[in-house]
Amino acid sequence: MQTVLISGAGVAGLTLAHWLRHHGYAPTVVERAPALRPGGHAIDVRGVALDVLDRTGLLGEARRARTRMRGMSMHDGDGNELWRSTEMTYSSGRLDNGDIELLREDLTAMLYERTRDAAEFLFDDSIAVLAQAEDGVQVTLAGGARRTFDYVIGADGxxxxxxxxxFGPESDHLRHLGSHVAVFSTDNFLDLDHWQMWVQSETASYCVYPVRENTEIRATLGFMSQSLDHDHRDLEQQKNLLAENMASLGGDTPKLLEAMRTAPDFYFDAMAQVHMDSWTRGRVALVGDAGYCASPLSGQGTSLALVGAYVLAEELGRPSADPATALPRYEERMRPYVALNQALATENPGQGASEESLTRAKNALTLGDA
Structure with a gap:
């Protein structure tokens, strides 16, 4: 039985582990965090990615866990309402479509339950050194263990x-999109009832919406800026940057920034995409955000992760698959789908892509026979 080391226990990594086991591989998942990562914003599963969830046996469970927004309202930078809609929200599109919006942590929990007994999990560890050989990849983990795998897959964001x-320095592959975003959860001090609220000025904006039967809210805050030189591990520095750049907004912004200080799941990063000439090298491959991040602005990051993981496992699962055939075929199938979905983030800055573009992008790949 061939072995695969997957770095990252997110949507891409867990989906890949499930389907590699289905195809006869022995997957090992290494995750730097001590457990599945909590928090995160609501994510969307659309088009062909719904077929992946269906084949994984999770479509019904995901539909039951979906958010239940009644609509949204848009407010100016002082908190004054400009307009409202009961037909759509910016995060999920039309409320009467067949796509699914659910919390990221709910989806990863579902995938983990489906995969936990089919894969080896190494939490609180990470890959420190990779050394490729003709017949495998020698790996040294940060915890000191040394092992050899037939393949190593980066699903680590x-x-x-x-x-x-x-593949070389991060700066060679990241394309900054001109803004930064933070996500965290807090109590529903706004008393929102299945309602999404946006506040927006020329340089900053935020979205808040209730989850867990309206008992808490998830907040997504963003501001325009060039690339920032900040420490990705320094949460206090990130919170100070966010507070400084959001201070011009009125309404409930001060209360929101106060809640941010004690949020248990604060996340902050640049809006950026990953563009690479190749996602594979020898016996190493990338999947999801690690290889082709489209950014939250596309609304398709989760779908790319699900579909990319399924297609990669499908190609590795073909009879007599080897790195010279399976990995290039994975790239060949995914490239057009990735290109269309990444383009959604930049088609109409500040307003979102058109419904026609999203429909085309989310369905721009056909899965093989189950």
Whole structure:
């Protein structure tokens, strides 16, 4: 049985582990965090990615866990309402479509339950060194263990360590999109009832919406800026940057920034995309954000992760698959789909892509027979 080391226990990594096991591989997942990462914003599963969830046996469960927004309102920078809609929200599109919006942590929990007994999990560890040989990849983990795998897959996000080790510096592959974003959860002090609220000025904006039967809210805050030189591990520095750049907004912004200070799941990063000439090198490959992050502005990051993981496992699962055939075929199938979905983030800055573009992009790939 061939072995695969997957770096990252997010949507891409867990989906890949499930489907590699289905195809007869022995997957190991290494995750730097001590457990599945909590928090995160609501994510969307659309088009062909719904077929992946269906084949994974999770479509019904995901539909039951979906958000239940009744609509949204848009407010100016002082908090004054400009307009409202009961037909759509910016985050999920039309409320009567067949797509699914659910919390990221709910989806990863579902995938983990489906995968936990089919893969080896190494939490609180990470890859420190990769050394490729003709017949495998020698790996040294940060915890000191040394092992050899037939393949190593980076499913470790925008700041992928596998990408850095196997493909070179992060700066060679990241394309900054001119803004930064933070996500965190807090109590529903706004008393929102299945309602999404946006506040927006020329340089900053935020979105808040209730989850967990209106008992808490998830907040997504962003501001325009060029690339910032900040420490990705220094949460206090990131919170100070956010507070400084959001201070011009009125309304409930001060209360929101106060809640940010004690949020248990604060996340901050640049809006950026990953563009690479190749996502594979020898026996190492990248999947999801690590190889082709489209940014939250596309609304398709989760779908790219699900579909990319499924297609990669499908190609590795073909009879007599080897690195010289399976990995290039994975790239060949995914490239057009990735290109269309990444383009959604930049088609109409500040307003979002058109419904026609989203429909085309989310369906721009056909899965093989199950």
């Amino acid at each position: 925008l700041h992928s360590r596998v990408r850095r080790l196997a």
